[in-house]
Amino acid sequence: MISMAIWLTAIFLEGVLLYRGLRQGLFPRYPFFFSYIAFVFAAEFMRFYAFRADDRLYFDVYWSTQFLSLVIGSAVFLDLYRVGLRAYPGTARMARATLLIVFAFLLARTLATRSVGIFQWFHQQSEQLELSLRMVQCIALFALVLLCVWYAVSLGKNLRGIVFGYGVFICLIILQLTAVTHFGAYLQTVWSYLQPCSYLVVLSLWLEALWVADENLPAMPNSKGGGDYSVLAASTQELLEQARERLGSAVRP
Amino acid sequence: MIEILVFAGIPVLLLVLLSMLGATWNLDEDSSDDRMDHLRRPSPAGPETAACIQRIFSSEDRDFVEKQHSPRLRQVYRAERTRVALYWVERAASDVAQIMRDHRLGARESQNLEVAREVGLALRYAEFRILCGMLVLLIRLFGPHALKDMATYTLDVSQSIGRVLQATAASRIQAAGNLGGA
Numbered sequence: 525m526i527s528m529a530i531w532l533t534a535i536f537l538e539g540v541l542l543y544r545g546l547r548q549g550l551f552p553r554y555p556f557f558f559s560y561i562a563f564v565f566a567a568e569f570m571r572f573y574a575f576r577a578d579d580r581l582y583f584d585v586y587w588s589t590q591f592l593s594l595v596i597g598s599a600v601f602l603d604l605y606r607v608g609l610r611a612y613p614g615t616a617r618m619a620r621a622t623l624l625i626v627f628a629f630l631l632a633r634t635l636a637t638r639s640v641g642i643f644q645w646f647h648q649q650s651e652q653l654e655l656s657l658r659m660v661q662c663i664a665l666f667a668l669v670l671l672c673v674w675y676a677v678s679l680g681k682n683l684r685g686i687v688f689g690y691g692v693f694i695c696l697i698i699l700q701l702t703a704v705t706h707f708g709a710y711l712q713t714v715w716s717y718l719q720p721c722s723y724l725v726v727l728s729l730w731l732e733a734l735w736v737a738d739e740n741l742p743a744m745p746n747s748k749g750g751g752d753y754s755v756l757a758a759s760t761q762e763l764l765e766q767a768r769e770r771l772g773s774a775v776r777p
Numbered sequence: 778m779i780e781i782l783v784f785a786g787i788p789v790l791l792l793v794l795l796s797m798l799g800a801t802w803n804l805d806e807d808s809s810d811d812r813m814d815h816l817r818r819p820s821p822a823g824p825e826t827a828a829c830i831q832r833i834f835s836s837e838d839r840d841f842v843e844k845q846h847s848p849r850l851r852q853v854y855r856a857e858r859t860r861v862a863l864y865w866v867e868r869a870a871s872d873v874a875q876i877m878r879d880h881r882l883g884a885r886e887s888q889n890l891e892v893a894r895e896v897g898l899a900l901r902y903a904e905f906r907i908l909c910g911m912l913v914l915l916i917r918l919f920g921p922h923a924l925k926d927m928a929t930y931t932l933d934v935s936q937s938i939g940r941v942l943q944a945t946a947a948s949r950i951q952a953a954g955n956l957g958g959a
Contacts, residue, residue: 614890621892655784662787669794674899675885684798691795695788702784753887757894760880764901767873771908774830774865 530720531572537727538565541734548737550682553607556599557686561730563596594657600690604668608679608687614753615675622667630660655701662694685733689726696722833862834925855920862921863913870909877902 541561545551551558567589574585609616669691672679679687700719704711832838842854880898884890915924 612885614887615885617890618892618895659784659787662791666787666791666794669791669798673794673797675881677885679798688795688798691791695792698788699785702781706781751883751887753884753889753891753894756880756883756887757891757898760876760898761901763876764873764898764905767869767876768905768908770830771866771869771905771912774834 534724535568541731544735550734550737554603556603560596560600564593567593598661604687608683612677615671615677619668619671623664626663626667651701651705655705658694658698662698665691680738682734682738685730689729693726834921836922839922858921859916862916866909866912873905
């Protein structure tokens with residue numbers, strides 16, 4: 525009864541989120557995020573139908589839609605990259621390089637630790653597979669958010685809410701899946717309540733952030749392009765060396 | 778166990794980072810805090826300043842205070858000198874933080890940013906902050922003169938090793954000369 529109430533509340537909140545997105549004209553602004561929400565909304569109905577029809581069918585529908593929503597959810601990063609970093613070409617360049625390094629590292633690690641490579645993933649249990657993929661998302665998002673914080677990128681209320689909510693969502697899922705896969709099946713019952721509840725929290729965060737369209741969108745790239753990087757880096761390097769020299773000369777005998 | 782720590786640690790770190798998302802504290806230049814205001818003014822440069830800084834960490838004044846044989850004077854001197862030294866290190870760190878703030882503001886909009894160079898600068902900045910942190914820790918623990926004492930001691934040791942090596946080399950050359958002559 526409780527799980528059914530949580531489920532219906534989640535469907536309702538997703539519906540409201542889509543409605544507000546349409547009313548506020550946020551669909552074209554954040555197409556990947558709203559595509560993801562629309563997919564999850566549709567998937568909820570499929571799961572609901574399967575749940576009422578047959579247990580086995582529900583299990584199959586649940587994991588296949590869960591896997592697809594995970595893949596589509598990864599596209600939310602594109603909104604962050606496309607809209608959030610539009611005015612910051614330097615940060616966008618750093619983001620591209622960082623994500624490339626992160627994915628190369630993860631791929632190398634996967635190939636090195638698993639004898640049959642990434643295809644081994646498909647033989648894992650559903651929870652373990654989801655945990656591995658969520659971890660990849662988590663590391664990629666970590667790298668992107670780190671860059672946004674380092675360069676003080678102004679994302680605006682809407683995008684900040686999307687990223688924050690999605691980040692919290694990923695973190696909670698990883699923590700829950702880690703607990704379930706490492707501490708046994710007796711946590712499964714708690715998880716079956718905890719995961720939908722945390723999803724409700726995330727939906728509330730998104731609703732709060734996307735209730736009204738943000739008018740202060742990040743500006744378009746400056747035509748001057750922030751000046752020549754070589755000159756900027758050379759002057760910063762020189763100033764850092766001077767400061768270091770001052771620090772050293774103070775304690776030098 | 779390590780796997781659990783990694784799987785739990787990375788999401789927790791991400792949550793901490795997410796809480797900082799959108800904050801401009803690392804670029805904010807408006808603050809009413811007087812102390813920070815002092816620190817934000819660029820530190821004066823020039824030979825006089827350099828001499829003053831040398832003096833903060835030098836042992837000349839300490840030797841003079843030691844000769845007075847007054848525990849109270851020693852205590853006051855140590856407390857004041859520590860405070861001045863800490864202020865100077867904090868100011869140096871603040872100056873460099875300002876340099877990096879200006880750099881990040883420029884770099885984030887730069888069309889031709891060089892990733893390797895940017896990473897190098899960030900690492901250099903991290904190294905500088907670590908050095909400042911270590912300096913603050915050492916000054917708090919052992920006082921401002923400890924560093925110069927340590928550096929002097931290291932120099933003395935290296936010079937004495939150099940002298941020993943020179944003497945050894947000279948004696949070997951002499952011994953070889955004697956053998957050649959015999």
